[in-house]
Amino acid sequence: MYYDILPSPMGNLLLVASDSGLKQILFDSENQKEQIKTNWVNDANKLKPIADQLIAYFNKERTTFDIKLAPEGTAFQKQIWNQLLNIPYGKTCSYQDIAIAISKPSACRAIGMANSKNPIPIIIPCHRVIGKNGKLTGYAGGLPAKAILLGIENIDHSPSKEQYLLF
Numbered sequence: 001m002y003y004d005i006l007p008s009p010m011g012n013l014l015l016v017a018s019d020s021g022l023k024q025i026l027f028d029s030e031n032q033k034e035q036i037k038t039n040w041v042n043d044a045n046k047l048k049p050i051a052d053q054l055i056a057y058f059n060k061e062r063t064t065f066d067i068k069l070a071p072e073g074t075a076f077q078k079q080i081w082n083q084l085l086n087i088p089y090g091k092t093c094s095y096q097d098i099a100i101a102i103s104k105p106s107a108c109r110a111i112g113m114a115n116s117k118n119p120i121p122i123i124i125p126c127h128r129v130i131g132k133n134g135k136l137t138g139y140a141g142g143l144p145a146k147a148i149l150l151g152i153e154n155i156d157h158s159p160s161k162e163q164y165l166l167f
Helices: 043-057 076-086 093-102 108-116 143-152
Strands: 004-007 013-018 023-029
Touching: 004 043, 013 043, 076 093, 076 108, 093 108
Parallel strands: none
Antiparallel strands: 004 013, 013 023
16 A cells, blocks of 8 residues: 655645555544554655646646546445546535435435545545535535535535536
């Protein structure tokens, strides 16, 4: 496993990858350095293509990512994370929209849990999922980070904003 720390508008991000692809993006926290495993190798060169794409995104120069992803999770979590990849840059949807898109209209809470376990935020855009009423809901990096990401994408997250439908 390889890692590097990338400064971002939300604080430092810990990028973690293996030869199979990007595994995690962890938000800045007091224990971020404690999460670095002793067998991980700090290799900025290996993670440079990922860092470059994230920097371009933060600078509003990139709206999509071309990064090999290798998240770890259950089959259901991976199904939800794949669905999140369908939410276009600059659009939002609700947990209910995702539930309907995967033909499980009563699975909103399970979808919320899978969303909260997303190991690769920003690239798997869980920040684009907001409450049905248009309000910001929980985010692993905190609601201020979610608001920053939505702002980068020029998303008005007020309740009157029309949401993107996945179906």
